[in-house]
Amino acid sequence: MQIIEHQELSAAQASITFSSIPQTFTDLLIVTSLRDSGSTNGWTNAYIRPNGLSTNLSTRVLYGFSSTVGSFSDTFIYHETVGGGSSANTFSNSSIYIANYTASAAKSISVDTSTANNGGNAINAIVAGLWNSTAAITSLSLVAEVGNFVQYSSATLYGITKGSDGTTVVS
Amino acid sequence: MPTNTYTPLATISLTGTDSEIVFSNIPNTYRDLIIIASGQSTAANANILARFNSDSGSNYSWVYMGGDGSSTFSGSSSGTSGDWGNFPNAQSVSVFQIMDYSATDKHKTTLVRSNTASTYAIAYAERWASTTAITSISLTISGSGNSFASGTILSLYGVIA
Numbered sequence: 001m002q003i004i005e006h007q008e009l010s011a012a013q014a015s016i017t018f019s020s021i022p023q024t025f026t027d028l029l030i031v032t033s034l035r036d037s038g039s040t041n042g043w044t045n046a047y048i049r050p051n052g053l054s055t056n057l058s059t060r061v062l063y064g065f066s067s068t069v070g071s072f073s074d075t076f077i078y079h080e081t082v083g084g085g086s087s088a089n090t091f092s093n094s095s096i097y098i099a100n101y102t103a104s105a106a107k108s109i110s111v112d113t114s115t116a117n118n119g120g121n122a123i124n125a126i127v128a129g130l131w132n133s134t135a136a137i138t139s140l141s142l143v144a145e146v147g148n149f150v151q152y153s154s155a156t157l158y159g160i161t162k163g164s165d166g167t168t169v170v171s
Numbered sequence: 172m173p174t175n176t177y178t179p180l181a182t183i184s185l186t187g188t189d190s191e192i193v194f195s196n197i198p199n200t201y202r203d204l205i206i207i208a209s210g211q212s213t214a215a216n217a218n219i220l221a222r223f224n225s226d227s228g229s230n231y232s233w234v235y236m237g238g239d240g241s242s243t244f245s246g247s248s249s250g251t252s253g254d255w256g257n258f259p260n261a262q263s264v265s266v267f268q269i270m271d272y273s274a275t276d277k278h279k280t281t282l283v284r285s286n287t288a289s290t291y292a293i294a295y296a297e298r299w300a301s302t303t304a305i306t307s308i309s310l311t312i313s314g315s316g317n318s319f320a321s322g323t324i325l326s327l328y329g330v331i332a
Contacts, residue, residue, distance in 0.1 A: 071237075
């Protein structure tokens with residue numbers, strides 16, 4: 001795994017974008033730590049936009065918060081951020097795995113996402129996502145749903161390359 | 172010097188269907204293993220089954236939780252292969268993390284994340300009840316005659332502690 005880029009906000013902004021993503025890796029991993037500036041006490045969404053697009057996306061989610069568990073599907077990739085009305089200094093923690101991001105096939109996306117908040121008003125979810133496009137991913141945006149991502153929100157983009165060690169055999 | 176992660180060990184990109192993928196001769200020099208399976212199978216309702224070191228005994232058990240987009244489910248089971256999650260005939264990505272695979276003082280734990288946006292999001296915790304170091308991993312598709320589909324890519328990585 002190799003780090004491609006790390007961004008930490010020095011001031012609030014509406015989105016975090018990784019552009020000109022090298023096409024030399026096999027998979028991408030994005031690790032995020034986000035907080036929204038809106039007044040929500042709990043969580044809000046941070047939209048994942050391959051190549052800046054909000055179309056041809058789908059998601060299937062298992063979530064739990066407090067004593068509630070549920071599942072839903074939708075036309076965006078579910079990924080959480082802590083709402084600005086939540087306990088101070090709390091940020092979400094998520095990982096986004098995109099397999100074969102340069103392939104001329106639909107892109108499967110795996111997301112593990114969680115938030116933190118005093119009083120138990122926090123959510124944990126696992127997400128199966130899909131970007132149904134044959135285009136290679138050359139940029140990736142995270143877009144705040146309600147307000148802006150606050151100062152100190154961060155995201156790190158890693159590239160993972162498949163290959164062989166010359167010892168292990170696969171057949 | 173940062174610790175290397177996701178060191179590539181082996182990969183296979185299928186140009187036709189394949190009923191079994193085997194990673195063998197796995198070196199014991201890493202702490203954990205990670206397998207990424209991206210693609211699909213030839214069956215609408217199929218799972219990936221896993222065996223370590225060709226062990227076909229009743230030494231595999233698992234617990235799981237998942238959602239289908241409207242309802243949730245959870246459970247546990249055991250068998251002669253590990254159930255490594257849903258892998259139907261729709262674009263999917265599965266992530267398998269095998270902890271301490273070369274240890275000889277513990278049973279082996281695998282964490283599975285199974286993702287198909289058109290069917291399920293599922294998480295599994297698996298146990299192989301053996302203290303033998305893992306040197307090979309066999310992956311098949313459940314159901315008679317089912318296979319990994321052409322275009323599926325399976326990649327094995329080592330993680331150094």
